[in-house]
Each structure stands twice: as structure tokens, then as C-alpha cells.
Amino acid sequence: MTLKWGIAATGGIASKMAAALQTLDDAEIVAVGSRSPESATTFANKFGIPQAHGSYAELFADPNVDIVYIASPHSHHRDMAVAALDAGKHVLCEKAFAVNTTEATEMVAAARRNHRFLMEAMWTWFIPGNVELKRRIADGAIGKVLTVDADFALDISATNGRHRRADLAGGALLDLGIYPVTFACHVLDEYPDDVKAMGRLTESGVDATLAGVASFPAGALSTFQTSLDGKSGLSARIVGTAGRIEVEAPFWFASAFTVYRSGGIAERVEISNNGLAHEAAHAMERIAAGHLESDVVTLDHSLQTMRLLDEIRAQVGVIYPSET
Numbered sequence: 001m002t003l004k005w006g007i008a009a010t011g012g013i014a015s016k017m018a019a020a021l022q023t024l025d026d027a028e029i030v031a032v033g034s035r036s037p038e039s040a041t042t043f044a045n046k047f048g049i050p051q052a053h054g055s056y057a058e059l060f061a062d063p064n065v066d067i068v069y070i071a072s073p074h075s076h077h078r079d080m081a082v083a084a085l086d087a088g089k090h091v092l093c094e095k096a097f098a099v100n101t102t103e104a105t106e107m108v109a110a111a112r113r114n115h116r117f118l119m120e121a122m123w124t125w126f127i128p129g130n131v132e133l134k135r136r137i138a139d140g141a142i143g144k145v146l147t148v149d150a151d152f153a154l155d156i157s158a159t160n161g162r163h164r165r166a167d168l169a170g171g172a173l174l175d176l177g178i179y180p181v182t183f184a185c186h187v188l189d190e191y192p193d194d195v196k197a198m199g200r201l202t203e204s205g206v207d208a209t210l211a212g213v214a215s216f217p218a219g220a221l222s223t224f225q226t227s228l229d230g231k232s233g234l235s236a237r238i239v240g241t242a243g244r245i246e247v248e249a250p251f252w253f254a255s256a257f258t259v260y261r262s263g264g265i266a267e268r269v270e271i272s273n274n275g276l277a278h279e280a281a282h283a284m285e286r287i288a289a290g291h292l293e294s295d296v297v298t299l300d301h302s303l304q305t306m307r308l309l310d311e312i313r314a315q316v317g318v319i320y321p322s323e324t
């Protein structure tokens, strides 16, 4: 069954998703929507998309579109997702799912009242290398997990881009830190029962650099670091009672990791991936099978992630204008 996609917004990740969708047999991009008719037309021409809409509302009203991919700043996810769902579309929405748990809850309610599919685009959880990593840990490859440590820091110097703008819900955590924070949740298959974080803020009031530690119900601890001001190693390390695993950069779409078993030889596992296409293929499979959410990134996972991000933001003192 071919699913007809509409892409909402024409920025960096929208281009990457358009290219990824074009590698999937069952996906057809039928329309793009932008705040600007010129941007919509430029994007449509670049990817050979038949319909360019000069507003998001027109895209959501397009009867030819089955599923909308939302690729706007975090500040716009809730309103766009709810509008698309109320227009009867399925929705794949970029991470971070929303600005906070209140908004995420409204999105979930909109999906449920409209009986439409909704999923947060946490592509990391679908990358084959990370799926295999999680499987091995669950199978006891390194014994009981003690610690998970991951970092995602980039030098994003531009001060007027969305990353540093409080009105667009910028900051390191929602953009980059969400990966190291939830990587531990992914590999451990549970969410923390406690978290402690510290951060340094930009003059615009968003988190520039942030580090923290989380405690998980089964006993593991995770540490995470993120920043907009300098590049880190972009890797992850998992230590267990019977060995350790080092995930090569970039860990959030890992194509290689090495398992070091206590007293044994190292095994390097290499698995190629097709980037954003895996999450899109999963969403299409779930919709074709009649499901209204993912069984990998469930709506409850997205709500739990939002609660965790809310708690970390509260501890470091980041409050967005829409929250005052």
C-alpha cells in the first residue's frame, strides 16, 4: 500500500526526510507546505514533488495527503500536529515532540479523538545498529548494565538561529541532549526514576551546556552531556557486570559498536543504516496494519521523554516564553 506524504516545513531535516522517503518503495511525497510559497516551490522543484502549498493550513487540507511529516522548530510542533490530526491526517512529528508535557498531552489527545496515527520521529530507536545493540544487552552480552554514558555537543555558533532562540524553544537539551538522555532509556528499556542536571544558559535564556545523571529502576545509572558551544566525541559507552560496549560516533545513528566481554576478545559489530528511512518505513508498516501508534516509540514513551526533559529544564532554569 502506497502512503502519500506531505512535508510541513522546508528546513534542514525536511530535506533529509524527503531524500530518505524517496528511497522507500511504498512512500510517495505528494505535497510540501511552507510559510512561504517561494520556499514551497523551491523545495517541490528540488525533490520533484507535484504540489507546493504556500501555507501549512493548505497542506493539512490537501485531500491527497495521508500523512504529514512535521519538521518545524519545537515551538510549532503542538499547533501543527493538532491541526494536521484534526484535518484527518496521520502525523510523524520531529523530536523533541513538543515544548513540554502539557503540549505533548494535547497532541496525544488529538490523535486519539481523530483515530489517527501519531509518532515522535526518534529515528535513533530504529537504526539497525542500535536495535542490535539493545538486543544484545537484553540477551546479557555484558551482564547487568551498571552505567550508560553518552554525549552530543556541537559548535553551533550562530546566535540568531533557532538553537539559541527561546521563542522557538531552542537550547541544547531539546535539540541535541534528547539523544544522550533517551539513548539510555532505549538501551535499558525503561525510564529513570530520578534525574539530576546542571546547566549554563545563553544570554537568550536557553541551555547552552548541560550535564546530568539519571537513576533507573533496575539499578543502572546514566550520564549525559550536551552543548551548543563545542563539539564532543558524539559517542556512547555502556558498562555492565560482564563487559562493556563502546558505540562509535555518531552514536544516535550508530553503524558500529564494539563489545568487550570480561576476559574475552573484542567483537566489533558493523551494521549499515539508511538514516531517517527506518522510522518512516516503521510508521508506514504500523499504519498499513491499522495501528494508531508505534510499538517502538510509543506515545507513552514520548510523554515520559517530555516529562524527563521538563524536569531537567526546570532544574537548570530554562523557561520558554510560552510557559510564562
Ligand SMILES: NC(=O)c1ccc[n+]([C@@H]2O[C@H](COP(=O)([O-])OP(=O)(O)OC[C@H]3O[C@@H](n4cnc5c(N)ncnc54)[C@H](OP(=O)(O)O)[C@@H]3O)[C@@H](O)[C@H]2O)c1
Pocket (backbone or CB within 6 Å): 009, 010, 011, 012, 013, 014, 033, 034, 035, 036, 039, 040, 071, 072, 073, 074, 076, 094, 095, 096, 121, 123, 162, 168, 174, 175
Ligand atoms: N532527526 C534529526 O536528525 C534532526 C536533525 C535536525 C533537526 N531535527 C528536528 O527537526 C526540527 C526542525 O529542525 P531543522 O534543523 O530542520 O530546522 P531548520 O533548518 O531551522 O528548519 C525549520 C523549518 O521550520 C519552519 N518554520 C516554521 N516556523 C518557523 C519559525 N518561526 N522560525 C523558523 N522556522 C520556522 C521553516 O520552514 P518554512 O519556512 O518552509 O515554513 C524552517 O525552514 C526540530 O524539531 C529539530 O529538533 C531533527
